[in-house]
Amino acid sequence: MKAIQITHSQELNIVELPQPAQPGEGEVLLRLSYVGFCGSDINTFMGRNSMALNPVIPGHEVGAVIEAVGAGVPETLKPGMVVTCNPYTNCGKCASCRNQRVNACQHNETLGVQRNGAMKEYIVLPWEKIIPAGSLTPKVTALVEPMSVGFHAVSRAQVTDIDVVMVIGCGMVGMGAIVRSVMRGATVIAADIDDEKLALARKMGATYTLNTRTEDAHQRLSEMTNGFGPDVVIEAVGSVPTYQMAVNEVAFTGRVACIGYAKSEVSFQTKYFVQKELDIRGSRNAQPSDFRAVIRYLERGTCPVDDLITKVIMPEEALETMRWWSENPGKVFRILVEF
Structure with missing residues (x-):
């Protein structure tokens, strides 16, 4: 064969x-x-x-x-x-x-x-x-497996309908996180450096988009969240700047779910971990229940x-x-x- x-x-x-x-x-x-x-x-x-x-x-x-x-x-x-x-x-x-x-x-x-x-x-x-x-x-x-990884990150972040969720990275895994957050009733901010991917993120249900290459991310996030910052940030890129952005921009007492693997060490202002009393959680692979949830979503025919x-x-x-x-x-x- x-x-x-x-x-x-x-x-x-x-x-x-x-x-x-x-x-x-x-x-x-x-x-x-x-x-x-x-x-x-x-x-x-x-x-x-x-x-x-x-x-x-x-x-x-x-x-x-x-x-x-x-x-x-x-x-x-x-x-x-x-x-x-x-x-x-x-x-x-x-x-x-x-x-x-x-x-x-x-x-x-x-x-x-x-x-x-x-x-x-x-x-x-x-x-x-x-x-x-x-x-x-x-x-x-x-398409089920990569989307399920994004679904699992949303579960790890315990996203609810009162959350504002920023998803950094609008690849397949990030799209899964966007979809699952929307399904849970959250307001979603999609962040990427590619306008075509951001346009597709809107089709997937994101309320706001943010091009982190051409826009002032901190200012725009402040405008979108009434100065609070996003309640949840899901990092789906795996780079030094995106990991730092996740910690810097998440709201006080917020949650950060990390999917991406950074290729090098990342330096943080660790005072934010304490001052914001952050929950920082890894998210790896997916559970069988995440696969089933993606299949049910795709069966709707709206994707x-x-x-x-x-x-x-x-x-x-x-x-x-x-x-x-x-x-x-x-x-x-x-x-x-x-x-």
């Missing part, structure tokens, strides 16, 4: 692998329809992802169809069903697992990062990792999914596309590979 393989030296190859046999006990064989390239994949391609195998088959944003099921698989999972998958592992023994926050397992291995992923024609997974996608098409289903898909490519176009993406990082929402 055909698969895409990335090394850390800006190389990408199409390789042939043995097709999986029939699934064993407790396993499900998936036929991949669409798999998304995400930010971790471009970092792997550019040699900047220290967590990734080398070489590695990428892919954990999955839209697939069940091909076959093994013995012991629940009858609710049947051949022909459109599904996605929970791409994270959990050890069951670490502090996170003990506290039932398996998405933050100390020993997690994500598909396409710490272990070979789903960017191939078939994959076998334990049935517990299979998530039915309801009425969604496989193409739309490939402008075509605007979220930058390109659909065939595997043979992957190398050229990744080179283009590395030169145009701000212009990509999601690139889907069609198998």
